[in-house]
Amino acid sequence: MDKYDLLQQIGDGTFGSVAKGVHKKTGQLVAVKRMKQKYYTWDECIKLPEVQVLRKLQAHPNVIKLREVVRENNELFFVFEFMDGDLLGVIRKCKQNMPPAQA
Numbered sequence: 001m002d003k004y005d006l007l008q009q010i011g012d013g014t015f016g017s018v019a020k021g022v023h024k025k026t027g028q029l030v031a032v033k034r035m036k037q038k039y040y041t042w043d044e045c046i047k048l049p050e051v052q053v054l055r056k057l058q059a060h061p062n063v064i065k066l067r068e069v070v071r072e073n074n075e076l077f078f079v080f081e082f083m084d085g086d087l088l089g090v091i092r093k094c095k096q097n098m099p100p101a102q103a
């Protein structure tokens with residue numbers, strides 16, 4: 001994970017905490033999810049439902065890209081492209097712009 005600088009924590013869920021980060025060489029913004037559980041083998045990491053589902057959905061334009069999965073010192077990190085703004089806000093804005101439903 002040396003190639004990323006972590007800036008600030010942006011979320012804390014049941015399974016992991018999420019930090020905004022930046023790729024040191026390219027300057028690309030990322031969201032790094034650090035899982036709370038320890039993982040002792042790579043095999044158990046790639047079998048995780050989160051990994052399996054995200055791999056299947058990667059071709060979809062509306063799904064955040066999973067850039068890489070890193071296991072380091074028995075810790076597991078998911079590195080996602082960074083989404084600026086909040087999804088609920090985007091959905092609310094789209095709904096406002098939709099024409100009213102026909103009776």
Ligand SMILES: Nc1ncnc2c1ncn2[C@@H]1O[C@H](COP(=O)(O)OP(=O)(O)OP(=O)(O)O)[C@@H](O)[C@H]1O
Pocket residue numbers: 010011012013014015016017018030031033064080081082083084
């Ligand atoms: N790719 C991203 N870009 C920007 N912010 C993100 C990204 N991924 C997660 N976040 C932020 O981190 C928060 C927590 O994300 P996380 O994936 O841990 O959700 P969760 O469903 O609450 O977690 P868990 O599955 O561990 O319960 C999100 O609500 C969001 O604010």
